[in-house]
Structures are given as structure tokens and as C-alpha cells.
Amino acid sequence: MTVLIPMRFPALLALVATTTVSFGAEDGAQVYNTLCVACHGPDGKGLNGLPPLVGSDWPKGPAERTIKIVLHGMTGPVEVAGKAYNIVMPPQGAVLSDEKIAAALTYVRKNFAGNAGAVTTELVKSVRAATATRTTPWTAEELLKDHPFPPPKTALRNLVGTMYKGEWKEMPDFSKLKPAQIEDENTGIISPAQASLKDAFAMVWTAQFQAPEDGKYTFVFDCDDYGALYVNGERVAEIKGIGPVGERRKEVSVLLKKGAVPFRLEYVEVAGHEIIQLSYKGPKDKEFKWLSDTKGTVAKAKRAPIPVEAKDGYTASYRNFIGGTTSRAIGFGFSNATNLTYSADNCAVELLWTGKFMDGAQHWVDRGQGNAPPAGDGVVKVSDGMVVAGPSAPSGAIISYQVNKDGGKGASFKVVNEPAEFKGYQLDKNGNPTFKVAGEGFTLTDAWTPADMRGSAGLARKIVAAGDKPVTIVLSRGLAVQANAGAFEVGPRLVVRAISGVAPAAAGSDLVLTLKPGESAVLGYSFR
Known part of the structure; x- marks a missing residue:
């Protein structure tokens, strides 16, 4: 959301209060529009490819999940509204009160999460106390383990799974077999784990596939071991023999009419891994949607550039890792094709260049990682290291949030002595930044x-x-x-x-x- 991270103790505590924006505890809109809008956008749809709030499950459901994110930050791969991101969101608990966090999250849940319900100051206080010993940002896996999303609805309705015990060297005639188990799979998700066996079993799933409109539907199917896919009464794909997923994947397109279409998937597990991968794409879908619990890779075209640039006079921003500067840097691309990056670690503008701003493809496609270089011309490395100095060394230590640089996982807090510290930034109505720095x-x-x-x-x-x-x-x-x-x-x-x-x-x-x-x-x- 924002970059208000470090905090000085004890000498600058009073000074921090004078250099940050004051909000009414109930004014969630002001908190959001000052601290969160640069990444998530004024309409909650995200700016320059950063994760949206609208259409996302993250701000919905248990408020504890988003409270933890605001308090301690979040890092690593995450899926938001069906799209993969790799993010580093800094913690805000050191600079935002319980009242401000409650107000901002209440505003987000009301306006961008289908009126998901208010967040109380008491709840924020309790989550802060319960996670007080936390020193690293959360991962998506950790958060969803404690606060899972509700099962998503898929195109499969009235899904029923029938399990058979036995050993087969080819696909059997299931009409001649006696079921060992029949269960309704209300999640609409196909998973071999529903058999509760590791080897020597078979399953058949039947359902109605809901086609939202007439047109071409493309299915991608793979499994380990045998499998057959039937759509509208026709076998459209078959995986023969024993083998792993990857080399035997089938991709097939069928024409469907709008409405409920008969669906059937047959599967035999001999030994080893139990995997089914099934996805589809409808006439208006841009991405494949998954009907199985295991998600594989769908063949894609060579990664195309995703230009990040100013639009309609509004300055573009880029919060992923940028080559030539520090990990806690943010880039800005102005409407006149001039660009800069600002390092929060060094309180400095470190890169200046002209022309194209950034290419977002490296970070926004397929969970790409690493540092993306500036996309423009003649990059000038203006400085390297801290550039702000007061008249003397500070008397209080800065508690600094730092991503591990030694190959370790996650991030941590570290006490350092610095002459100045970054206090965040604000954007004017055209997205132009004002950075804030404080020292002794x-x-x-x-x-x-x-x-x-x-x-x-x-x-x-x-x-x-x-x-x-x-x-x-x-x-x-x-x-x-x-x-x-x-x-x-x-x-x-x-x-x-x-x-x-x-x-x-x-x-x-x-x-x-x-x-x-x-x-x-x-x-x-x-x-x-």
C-alpha cells in the first residue's frame, strides 16, 4: 500500500508525529487516499498492474487476514483476482494506530469488497497483541492457512465423484464395476485426493458444465496415470498409459451452446503420483480457468512487453524491484517522458532517465522475479548510498525493515544508526510525488x-x-x-x-x- 516503514526510538518519536499526516479515526477514506491509493488506485482497481482490491478475495471474509497484512506486511508470490504477482508490501503497524487501521480497512471493505463489514478498533488491537512477536512479513500461504478463502465457484455444477478400488492396465468399463464410494463434491473442484487412497483406484466425476454463452471452449487436460474427458456426451481427450504429467497433455476445442452441458471425467491411478490437471477457456475469457485442485502450466506466447507509462497526464508509478537501485525503491514515470527512482533506504533519487519508463512484463507475468531495468534511454546513476546528513550523529537508533540479502527467506527488522530516515511520500492530484525525510x-x-x-x-x-x-x-x-x-x-x-x-x-x-x-x-x- 504505502512505504511508511522505518521508525526512530526514542528521540524522534515526537518529531514523527509532526511529519506524518493526521487523520480522524473515523475517516477511512482520507487514510486510504493518502497512504494506499498510489498502489491500489482511487477506485481500488490497482495502478500500473499492481494488485487490485476490487474483485479480490483478500479484503473479504475474516478481517484478521487484512489486519495482519497491514500490521506486518506481506512478501512473496500471491494470486489476486486470478492473476499472479510477486510482491513486497512493507509493514505499517509501527506508524498507523489501531484506529487508523480500522478506519482504512472499513473503507476498503465497504467500497471495494462488497460491503464486507466494518473493522473495529478492538479487533485490530487484539490482532496486534496476538502477533506482537512477529518480526517478518506474512506470506500468502501462512495467511490462507489461518484464514482461508471460501471455495470458489467453478463452471461444474452438481459434481459427483464415484470411487472404485482395483488395479487396471487400461481404462475399464465402469458400468461393470461396483462403486466403493460416492460423494457430492460441492466445491466444483476435481481432485484425486477425494478418493482417500494413494494407489490402485479409479474415479469418475460427472457434472453439468455451465457454458455462459454460445461459442468455442478450449479444454487443457493432463493426468498421471490414465484419463479420459467427455464433454456433451463426446470423448474429447484421452491420456493413455502410465506416466507423469507434462508430455502427454491434450488441448482440444469444442463448440458449445449456452446452458448446462453434460460433463464426465474418468481417471485411473496405478501407482506413484495422483495428479489431474484440467482447465478451460471460454469465448470471452482471456485466461484459462481451473477445474482441478492441481494447477499446471498452460502454453503461452512469448512474453510480450507491458509498457508502464503515464496516462492522461497522471504520473505512473512502479513498486517492484528496479535494477540499479535498492530493494526499497519506487519509480515514477512523468507525463513528459522523464523518469526517476527514489530509494527509501538511502533517502535519495538515485536514477534519472528519459523516454520509456518501465516494462512490467518481467514482474507481472508468470510470477517473474529479479530486478527490472529502466526501459528508457541514458540512465544517469545520480548517487549511491545515504545522501542526507544532519549536523551530528543521531542519538536514537532507527529500526529498519530490510529484505535479507544473504539468500535467506523473508525479511527482518534490524537496528541501524543512520543520519536520516524515510517517512513516506504523498501524491498530488496528478500522481506527482513528494518524499518525506526526517533526521535529528x-x-x-x-x-x-x-x-x-x-x-x-x-x-x-x-x-x-x-x-x-x-x-x-x-x-x-x-x-x-x-x-x-x-x-x-x-x-x-x-x-x-x-x-x-x-x-x-x-x-x-x-x-x-x-x-x-x-x-x-x-x-x-x-x-x-
Whole structure:
């Protein structure tokens, strides 16, 4: 949802309260539209391919599930509204009160989850107490084990499973066999586990397949061992012999009329694994839908690019891992084809580039992982490491949320000493970000907007300092800095110009800006 993660103890506790937005306990809309809208969108449908709330089972059902996510975060693969994602959602429990969490989740459940019911402050408090020792984000598997979704409805109605005991070397004539077990399978899901046996059994499932409209329906069928699929009284696919899934998969299309269609699946398990994989796609379906509890892979075309870009003047954002910066970074693609990434770890804009923003295909298709590089041209690595420094070392430690970098699973909290810490960001009506940073005796706001810079596309940056101590910001590090006609040429293609307020200064191969309390600087960024 948001990136308000780290928290300082004890010296900045009072300061944090002055640098974060205040909400009424009952104003869930304001909490959501300030902290959650950047990822989930104002309409709950998600922005730039990030997980939606509308159409998702996650905000429905037991409120404890979503309370745990907000308190402690969530990481790893997850399926939302039928689509696979691989996410890292930071925890919010350290910065959001029980009242704010209850208000935000009540707003989400009412507006995006079919009026699923209010979340009380008392429930949030009890879940917080029960999970107080939790130090890592939840996984989808953990959450669904404790708070499972209700069984989804499938296209199979009145599904009945009939089990037979015995050993066969070919598909038997089931009309001549005596059933050992007959059960209604109200979930509409086909599973060999319904036989309660490991080897030497057979099953037959019968049902009515609900075709929502006339047209072509494509079925993909595979199993270990024997199997046969019948649709509308016709055998459309058969798996012969003993063998694993994968190499014998059948894909077949049939024309169906709208309404209930007779369905039958026959299966024989000899020994080894008990697996059935069955999916279908209707005339208007974009993805295959599964009728079996085991989900295999459906052949897909080569991964096509998914451009992430500003739309209708609204700045695009990208919250997955981005190459060339830290794991807790977020990218923004502006309406004038200028782009940046901001590292929450280092309180810094670390990458600037022009042209295309990001290609979401790596992370949004087939649970892709790794770091996606910027999609545009001439990426400038502006800095590496913490760029904000106060006049002295902080007296309080920062508790920082960090993804493990040593190959271990999950993430953890770690006490570190840093001169500044990230306090989140806000978006204006056009999606342009203002980042917030706090240190010992100072706070900063750092706002970025697209702008025309002497006839070329650029960015305007406004930095404002508050508090009672001065602060220094490294605008670029380790790049050649050359003063030229009232501006600074930084590296091979970046130009930084003071527009108003305090001007930056060159310090060797760095470009730095020092602000006293109450001072500000407006800078213009353009590209050569």
C-alpha cells in the first residue's frame, strides 16, 4: 500500500508525529487516499498492474487476514483476482494506530469488497497483541492457512465423484464395476485426493458444465496415470498409459451452446503420483480457468512487453524491484517522458532517465522475479548510498525493515544508526510525488513535478527544510560537476539549475545543497 516503514526510538518519536499526516479515526477514506491509493488506485482497481482490491478475495471474509497484512506486511508470490504477482508490501503497524487501521480497512471493505463489514478498533488491537512477536512479513500461504478463502465457484455444477478400488492396465468399463464410494463434491473442484487412497483406484466425476454463452471452449487436460474427458456426451481427450504429467497433455476445442452441458471425467491411478490437471477457456475469457485442485502450466506466447507509462497526464508509478537501485525503491514515470527512482533506504533519487519508463512484463507475468531495468534511454546513476546528513550523529537508533540479502527467506527488522530516515511520500492530484525525510532536529520534503526547462522536457524539484538544525543533501555523487552559464553539468547528460531559493554548490565530484531551518530550494533538471 504505502512505504511508511522505518521508525526512530526514542528521540524522534515526537518529531514523527509532526511529519506524518493526521487523520480522524473515523475517516477511512482520507487514510486510504493518502497512504494506499498510489498502489491500489482511487477506485481500488490497482495502478500500473499492481494488485487490485476490487474483485479480490483478500479484503473479504475474516478481517484478521487484512489486519495482519497491514500490521506486518506481506512478501512473496500471491494470486489476486486470478492473476499472479510477486510482491513486497512493507509493514505499517509501527506508524498507523489501531484506529487508523480500522478506519482504512472499513473503507476498503465497504467500497471495494462488497460491503464486507466494518473493522473495529478492538479487533485490530487484539490482532496486534496476538502477533506482537512477529518480526517478518506474512506470506500468502501462512495467511490462507489461518484464514482461508471460501471455495470458489467453478463452471461444474452438481459434481459427483464415484470411487472404485482395483488395479487396471487400461481404462475399464465402469458400468461393470461396483462403486466403493460416492460423494457430492460441492466445491466444483476435481481432485484425486477425494478418493482417500494413494494407489490402485479409479474415479469418475460427472457434472453439468455451465457454458455462459454460445461459442468455442478450449479444454487443457493432463493426468498421471490414465484419463479420459467427455464433454456433451463426446470423448474429447484421452491420456493413455502410465506416466507423469507434462508430455502427454491434450488441448482440444469444442463448440458449445449456452446452458448446462453434460460433463464426465474418468481417471485411473496405478501407482506413484495422483495428479489431474484440467482447465478451460471460454469465448470471452482471456485466461484459462481451473477445474482441478492441481494447477499446471498452460502454453503461452512469448512474453510480450507491458509498457508502464503515464496516462492522461497522471504520473505512473512502479513498486517492484528496479535494477540499479535498492530493494526499497519506487519509480515514477512523468507525463513528459522523464523518469526517476527514489530509494527509501538511502533517502535519495538515485536514477534519472528519459523516454520509456518501465516494462512490467518481467514482474507481472508468470510470477517473474529479479530486478527490472529502466526501459528508457541514458540512465544517469545520480548517487549511491545515504545522501542526507544532519549536523551530528543521531542519538536514537532507527529500526529498519530490510529484505535479507544473504539468500535467506523473508525479511527482518534490524537496528541501524543512520543520519536520516524515510517517512513516506504523498501524491498530488496528478500522481506527482513528494518524499518525506526526517533526521535529528530536521525534516525535509522533496517534491518532483514535470516541467519545461528552456524548451526541453525536464523536472522541477522543490526541497524544503524544517526543524531547528541545518541539513545537507548530496544531489549527485561521484559524477563530474562543471559550472556552466549559471547551471551545473552533471555527468554525461544531466543539467541542474537553481531556479529560486538556496543554490547548490560543487564539492569535488559531488553536487551538494545545504539548507537552514525554513529555507528551500527550487531546482530544474534537464537532459543533454
